[in-house]
Amino acid sequence: MTIQKLMQNRYSVRSYSQMPLQPEHLAQILNAGRAAPTAANRQPQRVLVVRSEDGLERLGQCSRSLFGAPCALIVCTDRESAWQRQQDQFNSATMDASIVTTHMMLQAWDLGIGSCWVCAFDPDKVRRLFNIPDNWQIECLLPLGYPAADAAPGPNHSQRKPPEATVFDEQVPEQT
Template identity: 40%
Template sequence: MEFFEVVKERYSCKKFDGRPVEQSQLDAILEAGRLAPTAKNLQEQRVYVVQSENGLAKIDKITPCRYGAATVIAVAFNRDNVFTYPGEKRDSGIEDATIVATHMVLAAKAAGVDSCWINFFDPEIAAKELNLPENEEVLMLLDLGYPVEGTKPLATHNQRKEISETVTYM
């Protein structure tokens, strides 16, 4: 699939058929995350693939937004391994994990797998429920799978502001 077609066609699937993602597709998705750039190449991301019945039950306790996906990726970052920016008010943790997650979202579509970016959960509860180390913060959950037949993007999916409303040349 050509890049701009991936970007245009990707949507947040809210109804999965429950089939697990094929390993070759999952490997491609995870590799895209691994290749994502991070500040100072610290690679502080931590990616957890949840597919077991027990693991998915934990996801269901964390959020009501699994939508029947048989594979969920939790993207976290190691707070002890981030780059602190000048001014010391921000660090690279959230943005680097976001870049990794975005690479995986787009790779999923290119691999023929639908996804849904989930941020409707409490990160502290998620980290505890998934038994993550204390120094890791969960950024997002990524539902992966195949849509139930007839599933479509939300009606507003293609509604975008004109570029002149969001871009300013200086």
Template identity: 40%
Template structure:
């Protein structure tokens, strides 16, 4: 499958089969996340694998958006190990963690796994629930698992605005 086909086929999975994720597939997904480029190659991302009953119950306590996924990846970054941009008003933490998360999602799709970027939760509550260090900031939760047979993309998944509406050529 070409990258374009993979990108078009990947969707936000909102219904999972309870089948466990193969450990080899999970390692592949995690290793692809590790390959993501980061500013100055600081690799400040932290990916927490939440798969046990206790952790999944905690996920369910902070968001209704696990959708039955057997694995959730919590993606965060080390705020003390980021590149600060000229002007000092921004740093690379959120964008680097986002690049990592995108690699994780696309690698999951390559393995035939579904995923969903979850942002419907309070990052501070997640940080506390999972006992993350003070210097880490939570970006997102990533549901991961086998899509349910009766699931699928939302009806509007394939609709895209024309490039002329989203790209400015100068």
């Protein structure tokens, strides 16, 4: 499958089979995250793999958006190790985590594994229940699993704004 087809076909899976991920598939997904570019190659991402019944139950206390996935990643960043722009102190940690997470999502889909980017969670509870250091920012949760037979794209999956609403040539036009 071409990368273009992969990106167009991938959707947020909200219904998972209970079949555990094959270890080699999980390794490929995690390696895709490691291969992702980060600002100045600082690699501030920190990824916790949660797949035990106890771990998934604890994570379920923090978010209702795991959708019964047999595995979930807690994607964090060490903001102190991320690159910072001198002019305005922009910290690249969240951007870097987004690139890493996107790489993992696309690799998962290529392997027939669904995912759903989750930001609806209680970060304080996740931090406490998973012993996450205070200097790490919890960026997102990424449930992973083989899609259930009833899994399907959401109704808005293929809706996109027209290119002229999001892409500008040379400069932003005057606002009216």
